Amino acid sequence: MNSNPPGAGIVEWAVVGSDIGPLLLAATGTGLVSVAFHADARVREKALMQLAARLGAEPVEVLDPISGAGRLAEPARQLDAYFAGALREFTLPLDWSLTTGFHRRVLHELDDSVPYGSVVGYGDLARRVGEPGAAQAVGAAMGANPLPIVVPCHRVVESDGGLGGFGGGLETKRVLLALEGVLPQPLF
Incomplete structure (x- = not known):
């Protein structure tokens, strides 16, 4: 064994x-x-x-x-x-062994249902996995995401339009969302 x-x-x-x-x-x-x-x-x-x-x-x-x-x-x-702006969907085999349980469910839902150029709220994502009161737990799942960018945790934002947190830093999140056309490109 x-x-x-x-x-x-x-x-x-x-x-x-x-x-x-x-x-x-x-x-x-x-x-x-x-x-x-x-x-x-x-x-x-x-x-x-x-x-x-x-x-x-x-x-x-x-x-x-x-x-x-x-x-x-x-x-x-x-x-x-x-x-380079030439790829909107990753088509890679992923090894999910670094995440389990609720975190894995949330990350799979994110990967499957939030396409390039769109965002979802923490609470909305919690509802999608059948846990409507688990917005903070969704935030923890995003923070523990072992596959950021590929499993796009940068696309999860606050319901009031705020960016929320991000393991790579808020400036990194802004750059990724600007690349996808969700936010304007910085002026300089």
């Missing part, structure tokens, strides 16, 4: 550039498992330690993910296309 958690095995990771700074991408044999914002040395170290602990495998760095044929080639290509 295999005692490793789902998604165990080789975990490949790389840091790729983006319009919002360096992103750490990690993938298992199942699919993309993690995207981490602002992937400086401190963030990388913390993210890699968490991946090793949660997935039961030491992550292996991929030095050139885009030109390679490894697990990160397609996620890196699709993220490049997204930031």
Whole structure:
């Protein structure tokens, strides 16, 4: 019997550039498992330690993910296309093993029903998963999203029109929503 958690095995990771700074991408044999914002040395170290602990495998760095044929080639290509404005829907296999229960239900609903260029309120998303009083719990699920951008937690906003919080920082959320045409582009 295999005692490793789902998604165990080789975990490949790389840091790729983006319009919002360096992103750490990690993938298992199942699919993309993690995207981490602002992937400086401190963030990388913390993210890699968490991946090793949660997935039961030491992550292996991929030095050139885009030109390679490894697990990160397609996620890196699709993220490049997204930031270039040429991709509106990610078509990647995802490894959901870093999220469970209510959080996983909320993230699946978000991924399935909130398309590019639109937003949803925390309370609305709570109602969609059958938990109408769980707006704050939806916020916690967004904060724990292991696959931001690809599973678009930046599209979840406050019911009064406020941006709400965001694990990548509010400026990052503004940039992503402007890219998708929800907010105006900054003047400079």
